Amino acid sequence: MGEEGTKGTVHLLCLAASSGVPLFCRSSRGGAPARQQLPFSVIGSLNGVHMFGQNLEVQLRSARTEDTTVVWKSFHDSITLIVLSSEEGTSELRLERLLQMVFGAMVLLVGLEELTNIRNVERLKKELRASYRLIDSFLGDSELIGDLTQCVDCVVPPEGSLLQEALSGFAEAAGTAFGSLVVSGRVVAATESWWRLGTPEAVLLPWLVGSLPPQAARDYPVYLPHGSPTVPHRLLTLTLLPGLELCLLCGPRPPLSQLDPQLLDRWWQPVLDPLRACVPLGPRALPAGFPLHMDILGLLLLHLELKRCLFTVEPSADQEPSPEHRRRLLRAFYTLVTASHFPPEPGSPEEKVEDAAQRSQVPRACYLVSGPEEPGTGWRLVALQSGPRRLLLLSAQSPTHALRGLATHTLHALTPLL
């Protein structure tokens, strides 16, 4: 195996737990899908150690080398997922959540029944091909962060209440309670019921919509990993404007044909202007003109109870570092503070086994200064926890002592939004 060649690659292996047959392998390198694959013998022994341990009632969870992390996870005693990542700054938390998302994606598209009760491996392999696109989007660099935070990526539209009203009315007219407006994988507005969707699918559905090639309308069968893993539902999508899609989750009825142009026009024509304003919102997440301090280069706001998050690296886009770099910094910082300090989000009890007794000392804020020694260079990252909200900021210039003030101020300004 090439030693130099593995730098920055992620390998994802999916095997049938009982037989050890590889179902698929996906790789990415430097954030883009790659063809490079692990040799079969390596796949075999990676699976072998895990199985060996399981037979002896020892569950192998992870292993680390100086630059690589490997995480094993088996689902329902039927599917084993292994991820081997040599990306810089990778962490177990990130990989474990990645595996959860990947399995969620498999269930979403194939159904739990197929996965737990494997009768025909070859057929399953073929069926799983449908999920490659979605899975690859987890492995590569994404503009979204829901895979890591397990919160739904949202944007804040300028006239949210209007859109909300139109959406509710339309969903009712279409005969379903589940409806949402999605712009490039981020939720603009959704009905009450849609927000109540369980953890994996709430993140996965918009993500899926964002990852599919653009089409005017789709009728897509999906299983809901949390809500209905064995009975498929229909995901109907209608492109209202380029990049802006209307999603409905429904049972056998109504057929797509019933959602005719008149119905659409009736509900959406009046709010066309607010809709138009949403389209460029995607990466910005916040409405134009929102007063953010000029020092802020990127922000991530999480609402841990609602399981929604705002993530943007758009502010002061003309400055260094590049948006991609900013995203990586924020992702890495999120992973760091979540893994080592902040209590895990509710709903992910399996993580963070350690120091539950420590809770009398509650972490509230956290900052990190990185970069070379010279003053005025490098990045400053600050995280602040307040109630259910957690805010992470990336800043370049702010002096250390102003970071907390900046974060507090920003959090206050953002509180009405999420």
Place this chain on the structure above:
Amino acid sequence: MMASPISCSSRHSPDELPGDPSSQEDEDCDYEDRVSYSGSYSSASSDYDEVEPEWLDSVQKNGELFYLELSEDEEESLLPETPTVNHVRFSENEIIIEEDDYKEGKKYEPKLKRFTKILKTKSLLPKRYNKKNRNDNELVSILKHQSNQKTGVVVQQRYKDVNVYVNPKKLTVTKAKEQLKLLEVLVGIIHQSKWSWKKSGKQGSGERLVVHGLLPGGSAMKSGQILIGDVLLAVNDVDVTSENIERVLSCIPGPMQVKLTFENTYAVKKETTQPRQKKAQSNTNDLVKLLWGEEVEGIQQNILNTPHIVMYLTLQLDSETSKEEQEILYHCPVSDASQKLKSVRGIFLTLCDMLENVTGTQVTSSSLLLNGKQIHVAYWKESDKLLLIGLPAEEVPLPQLRNMIGDVAQTLKFMYGSLDSLFFQRALQPAKLHSSASPSARQYDASSAVLLDGLPGVRWLTLPQEIKMELDTALSDLEAADFAELSEDYYDMRRLYTILGSSLFYKGYLICSHLPKDDLIDIAVYCRHYGLLPLAAKQRIGQLVIWREVFPRHHLQPSADSNTEVFREPEGRYFLLIVGLKYYMLCVLLEAGGCASKAVGNPGPDCIYVDQVKTTLHQLEGIDCHINERLTSSPSPCLSCADWFLTGSHEKLDNLTTSPILSRLPGTSKVATSPTCRRILFGDYSLKTRKPSPSRSSGGSDNGCEGGEGVGLSPHAIPNAVWKQRESQGSDGSEESGALLKVTKKKATLPNPFHLGNLKKDLSEKELEIYNTMKLTSGPENTLFHYVALETVQGIFITPTHEEVAQLSGSIHPQLIKNFHQCCLSIRAVFQQTLVEEKKKALNRGDHSGSTNSISSLNPVKEYGVLFECSPEKWTDQRKAPPVMAYWVVGRLFLHPKLQELYVCFHDSVTEIAIEMAFKLFFGLTL
């Protein structure tokens, strides 16, 4: 005999025997004259091998020595249940029982064997010392110079002392009909004589007393330290054989503690069968018990139930011999819980092999789930051997485990040159798996161990200048190795060893070191793993002598520079000599070869060197009151207790005496603690105006209180007079400290400028002084809770002493300290990652390829802070919300001008600009 001109003999003609106890006093006075004998009594030892006293035997065949004797106070405290203590002193042929002396604190230990007298130098037992505190007279060990080298299998022996409680009164009914009955009934040891017992005219020709069995319920079994197969050598330091055991035991007059000395044959056997594994599991076990006292028993029981493991595996499997478990070179412990881990060693081996193939880097750790418990396993691979340590995640977080395995490997290499000859001490485990139900000092220890044990440094105690000078002088004198007529020069011989350097510990704090950093750390880690530092800190060592060959990395590293002009380390051998007396411990690194004569075989400790080290320690005895004063006196910089910052804390008033600042400001601490205030405080922070402190903090709190109910007094509410007074003091203080800093900056080490002249000042003056100079934070209150400053160039770190922490007892504070250390551990893990990256960058600088892919990580991190909130655990008042106190834990990494790490913990109310100040001040101090 060139190499050992002054080897000491163990036996001498009987006419030198102190005839009776009364003459022993006199002996003490004139052994000075006898010192000169030592040279002439060269190796008569072989003639008397069988009957050597146990402490002579402590020198092992490979020259190593680990001889430890606790002081009497300590031995007693370890065995507190003794009802009435009679001290029995045995001599060779008679047994003298002394009673009643105990109450006056006069005790007779079996200290005087005839030949010890001869070898004692004046330094070992000065007259003054001898007369003043008879109490402290300890056994003086004789160090045998092993002149006859044995080749072949290296046998490592250990001797252990076991204290058992015996009560002969119970036995009055039983008549001793059989021989050796007393041993059985009294002590609970069963020895079956092979031959019928016969009296032999010659001394010491009796049969060795092998423990064949233990009587259920007997004291021997209760002690848990006596194993079948051990050989009983001595009772209260009287050599025993099957011949005289009954006589010796029958002299025990009443219920008492008896010290039994055993030779541990188990270890010997094991090691002869597997000479490759040089380890002393059972021995260290005993040692541990000795070091930790009886608590260990309970702890060890707990430990056995937690799954943990240490394994040393070979990766080169001989497929021909399909012997079971052949790849395991060493494995510890043997318990059910760890059995499971052992059984899955295939995982570790496979991972180690495969991941290295796939990724090109070595595996460092992995995590398992066993019985619902997460267990981290750390790997250390060296050539074709693999060292594994597995510990539960809840006890030992991963970063700590990784530091630990690095340390262990380092120590092992230090001790044996490479991991190939491995041994393992448990000493590191129980310290970590320690239950925290113990006094506060202990707790501080346990909680700080998480971080401090992983630091590449030694705990340093700053000392006043004069004391420092004195220590330096003493050590320099020793290092000069000018021993006058005792030196080899006197005999016109080539010097045996060159003293490379020495370092002095007091109560576990490094107070003076003349060693390069790497050596110092090697030695410190060695001491830590053997538990020597805590031993010196908490228990007065009666006497400790350690001698062993070591392999310091600093000296053995092949020189990277091929230039022949460059200084090269001589191809010598290195020996570590540690001598401990009471709270002092002096570690000396010796070099043989180079300019000293080459070492041949496995030389044992040379008594002249040992004695000279002891002399040095005795010289320093006068200083220890000053050091103690420093240890207990108010620290610099001064600390606050977290509990003072909680409103409604009742201990506040009691503690105020130690906090002169707070005593004048009873109300201020309230300001920043009320939750309502806090929130608004956050919100009202003006982002752009950064007012200088302290007006900033007061401004903030004023704002906060507008919205709140005005819970506390803002600093403005302090009477003006006090305020002004303080301000003027503050400025004085800073001037003064500035000046002092200048003075001390020239020194390489860390003197405490603030204690230069004020040791003898009266209390109030001192308090003022402390206030003036030691407060690192700005603003009206002292808000510093704790700190750790690591200086990697010197290999030392500074942190508050145990005494300082003990003074700040409270309900919150211990938790805070614990949390601080855990948080620092994770901060440090981030820093370590940065350092790794920096190193890589430095390596790649030539081909500048690494710069592009570094964008995905946060490195290099230079500062990292976490804000915590805490509230009292038991808050009984239902109506009010518990008060909340917020504090920062901040770590900072300085790469330039030299590598330093600083971790501080301070109250939230401190103005952030003051943090910078604190950093700078520390920086100045450490320079």
